[in-house]
Amino acid sequence: MNPAVEFNNVSKSFGNFVAVRDFSLKVENGQFVTLLGSSGSGKSTSLMMLAGFMAPSGGHISIDGRDVTELAPHKRNIGLVYQNYALFPHMTVAANVGFPLKMRHVAKAEIARRVRSALEKVHLDVFADRFPAQLSGGQQQRVALARAMVFEPAILLMDEPLGALDKNLREEMQVEIKRIQRDVGITTIYVTHDQEEAMSMSDNVVVMSKGQIEQAAPPAQLYERPRNAFIAQFIGSANVIPGFVKSNEGAKSFVSETGTTIPLQMHGAVEEGARKAAIVRPERIRFGTGNDSLAVPAVVESVLYGGTMIRYATRAGEQRIDVVAVNDGGAPRQPGETVHLIWEPKDFLLVDATAN
Ligand SMILES: Nc1ncnc2c1ncn2[C@@H]1O[C@H](COP(=O)(O)OP(=O)(O)O)[C@@H](O)[C@H]1O
Ligand SMILES: [Mg+2]
Known part of the structure; x- marks a missing residue:
């Protein structure tokens, strides 16, 4: 089986500043992989290249064995969740979640069915008719997650999705996101600067520093067998x-x-x-x-x-x-x-x- 995602010697420069250097990584199907590093280490840049919003300066990216380096973002079948979940304030929860399907011209009855199923997965089906402002921060983030998954993407990308939440809610949401990811079985690449978050949620953690991978390994291995100081x-x-x-x-x-x-x-x-x-x-x-x-x-x-x-x-x-x-x-x-x-x-x- 092909890896779900493969970065092959990917790099990205802005002028003569190298933001990502020689980035190589394989993510297997259904895995939860986290890019962990301090601010400016190249996490978001790597994610944006995978999503197709930024072109690599060198190297190749494939999804399920297919080279997507030149492919337009909307053809990559990727769901995205950011810290600023950007729900449409004037739309109900159901309309927000159904939006990507509407864009894809899915039939109305089918949209209703899939929105219901996506909201059930994040345990928000009873809030379908509310507006975002009537939900808590954690609930809004779950709506964003449902919206990212409603069109059944092959890969889910999350860039510091819990950054805006306070500590207690963040810990609750870590458990919740992990549960949803496991239930759905979707290949997920997650970005955070919080090492405890990375360790508790991931199958594999990719530690980045100055645009490079320092070590990529399962959490216990990173802790027990760190490669360097x-x-x-x-x-x-x-x-x-x-x-x-x-x-x-x-x-x-x-x-x-x-x-x-x-x-x-x-x-x-x-x-x-x-x-x-x-x-x-x-x-x-x-x-x-x-x-x-x-x-x-x-x-x-x-x-x-x-x-x-x-x-x-x-x-x-x-x-x-x-x-x-x-x-x-x-x-x-x-x-x-x-x-x-x-x-x-x-x-x-x-x-x-x-x-x-
Ligand atoms: N569009 C851009 N133009 C110039 N420099 C950028 C741009 N995007 C990111 N960078 C730089 O690349 C480095 C990595 O950024 P980023 O991937 O956003 O880091 P992280 O997500 O790990 O905080 C940073 O030093 C940042 O300033
Ligand atoms: Mg970032």
């Missing part, structure tokens, strides 16, 4: 410790740029001497004892009591290492206390120190 810091939080691997009488250790030695117990080969970044997530660090041969001694510098979690800033020599512990009801460690940091060997990663 940029990804590790962008997805969740991480201790990123620049340094290099040293070997002494067969025992390997990692020496941070700040001069702290961390014993290594790693599977597989590690390149000695090369500049790397060690990554260890704060919640994967435990307090061991001085008897643990791999433990790193450190001193607690500050304690942040957060109810569920307790956050510690510690210092091992000159190297700051943050620890997050589940609050088990015991007395928290105190500033000035010496602790012994340990973790599973699998939770200590050596990655490229630099991004693309």
Whole structure:
């Protein structure tokens, strides 16, 4: 089967500014893929090239195996949802949703049937006769979603669709959009700058920076196996410790740029001497004892009591290492206390120190 969408070395320049560079991506049928990146990283530009509203400066885009690089937008069979959902204020919900079908000269009875079905999918069938102003922000966004799907497009594109909503409503809508997407089974490409949103909704997340893909992977893989220090810091939080691997009488250790030695117990080969970044997530660090041969001694510098979690800033020599512990009801460690940091060997990663 052909991938639903394929970008092949796509680039886009504005004058001599390169907004998207060498963008290659395959999206399989029915997948929910998110482009994640900070503002200006090239997400919308990539989406607009797929929709056909912007021509690539180089490369090719195909939909279901067919090269659409030169094809007009309305022939691409794509549904679009933006942050500013732009419902027609003077039309009812039903008329708004039916609009794309009317444009396509679908018969009236058929429009009524399909509008009803689209509104049922977003759980808004009882609001068919209302006007947009009589709906909440989240309901309006669901109308926009129904309108984008009513003509049964092959692909649904959403560009920061929840950007205008407050936090609670945004979280509700994430669940709702995910439910609808799963029910309908439509291939979806979603754009957001919110990493939690991307992680919770997607089958695959494409992390972009400066117009390039830094890493494309399922959420758990991005978190557990970040390709470089940029990804590790962008997805969740991480201790990123620049340094290099040293070997002494067969025992390997990692020496941070700040001069702290961390014993290594790693599977597989590690390149000695090369500049790397060690990554260890704060919640994967435990307090061991001085008897643990791999433990790193450190001193607690500050304690942040957060109810569920307790956050510690510690210092091992000159190297700051943050620890997050589940609050088990015991007395928290105190500033000035010496602790012994340990973790599973699998939770200590050596990655490229630099991004693309
Ligand atoms: N029409 C345009 N003319 C010039 N520069 C543009 C144009 N559209 C986008 N850009 C630039 O391209 C970069 C990527 O933009 P965009 O894809 O909108 O980023 P994102 O959606 O990730 O925030 C930005 O630096 C932006 O200023
Ligand atoms: Mg954008």
